[in-house]
Amino acid sequence: MGVVILLVMAAGVAAMLTRKLPTACALVLLAGAIALLAGAPATGENSLLDTVLQEGAPALAATMIAVLLGAWMGKLLEETGIAATLVRKIVEFGGDRPVVVALGVLAVSALIGTVTGSAAAAMLAGIIGIPAMTAVGVPKVTAAGTILMGIAVGVPFELPVWQFLSTVLELPIPTVRGFMVKLFPFALVAALAFVVVETRRRGVEHAWSLASPAAKTRSRRHQLGDAPWYALVTPAIPIVLALGFEIAIIPSLLAGVLWALVTTTRPREMNTRLLRTLYGGFGVAAPPIALFVAIGILLAAVKLPGTVEALEPLVKAVTPQNPVLFVILFTLITPLCLYRGPLNIFGLGAGLAGILTATGIYPVGAVLGLAASYNQVFGVSDPTSTQTVWSAQYAGVSPQQVMVRTLPYVWVVALGGLCVTAATYL
Template identity: 70%
Template structure:
């Protein structure tokens, strides 16, 4: 039975990789097939397809869905209130015509956006102005796209919806998830800074729209700069830090921390008479941005319900126990070599079949939930930056005028280092 379940998962990987079936639908089909093979009844209060997998599984990640929605809402507010664009403009002005300084500044802004709302919304917030600005001062196109993505990678360890996702998926407390995410941050930051310093040395072409000097730009914007450019007030620029500080320092729960960020964004940029209008308008935009990941989380919840069925656990236990390394050195070597399997929606992508594998590892007990957390969050650092099929990578590459595969080739060595660092820390702490 275990081999049949593995075969079902392999077929699912093929469907996802070839694009024959959207990821969420493929995960739904896999969950259904795994549950039936594992002996789940159609009806019943326990261990049934309709109740355990579909009904209970669909709401397993409900708290994550709410966190994603709030993060998307805050992201839409950062765009609508010009907080994100102001951060980018001020960074570019500070950097002047120094490519490395401009790129490092955009890297920081991208990290702030990535911590609020990951993936494509963060790339848009930082990249719409940041990518042309970097290319304008001579940063190569691939490096400009990669800088936005590497910045998102820095922010991912502090992305609150991501904390909630791993907390629910692996049945860990937020405190436990946070404790490992903090370990990932220095690796992500070091790799990102190294990327900018090394890759910015490649020659970039200066575009026509960049020929005006920074002094000319400052002269143009001198009078009533904020009114004409629509810059947000200086004190509102701290908004992206509000949820992070509340959750990280004051241990405020994730959803209230995100709500606090939303309120700060509105109160510091909007007239009282427009509060309700702006909140509703940005919320609707947030729903649009959150629709795709929420759909995916519904399917992931069903898959988790299926692989945690007693029949599935019993069938997979001997196979997983026989092939997974328990020696710390082998753990590091094997899973470091397998890093590419999280790319192209592969089997170790936590927002795909990787969620089922993580759930199976935890259910079988071959690793502690914290060891699985360390492994999957390390892989997610690679997927979130370099995967040519992820929305943020495709957008950043196309907006920069290069292919996603070029971005993959340039960023992969750096994020592989991040994953290796996370896997080593996981082995030292949890094996």
């Protein structure tokens, strides 16, 4: 029966890769099929309806709330001009020096990446940052990649990601935080190397190629003005509270939202802006929330006793226990997290993580290392991820071009994360 379940999972991957089914829909159908193959009854204990659907759907509720708060803060950064001001100040400081401008945009992207991910973060940093970089001679592919590499630097401190990994793997937040802090230096060094090396590649596009977006940016600046200097620390507030003072994730994010409101909004406009940006945040957060509902359902299915019993011998037969082999194997198969592949933690990879933890083949910390390391690759180089598609299209290149240029750098990040995983947990 374990072989049949694996074949069904492979069919689910194929459906997602070929875009026959949306990822969330495919995961729910896959969960139902796994539950039936595992012999789960319709109702009652360890059942399809009560356990997989009823209990699985809200299993990641804390993550959904964290994602919503992150999206809300992202809308505030956009509407209040905080993000635009940060990028403008960096660009003005860099002048006509391509490397300095790109490094500055990288830094702002990293700061925004700690608040929210996906296309929202790419837009906040890229709407001004990409035209500014290309205007001083940074190649278009490099400009798009700089935004993505910067976001990846911030991801180890993105609080919704902490909450997601904590819930999926049933780990305390301090454990997740500890590993993510260790992963951060690899992401930072890779991003700096990308900017320094890739900005030296000169293309044929020059300042006039994106003059229109730049003009729009200048017009918007005159309309909004710069955000107050004390409001510019907004993206750092949740991280300082969660990392420095070990305050829970949701209160930390709420503190950032309130600071952005209080420091940029007149009292009589507070209520209107609060509701407008909150509703806008719902629109941004809706797709990932739907995905997290599906992931919760899939996790409930793969953790059923019948599923674990069927898959445990098969998984044990193909997973290495030697730390060196662990690093070699999982580094070589890193590209399987691309194109919504089976190692994508925000897809079937969450189910595989659930299998590894439920069967006890690896310590839960090792599964955390796998998931976090692969997430660094997916978030930058996957041509199907929303932030990669937006950044590439806005820069005027294809997502595949961005993948080819960025993949060597984030692959090294994954290798570093896997080495830390093996040394710490195996």
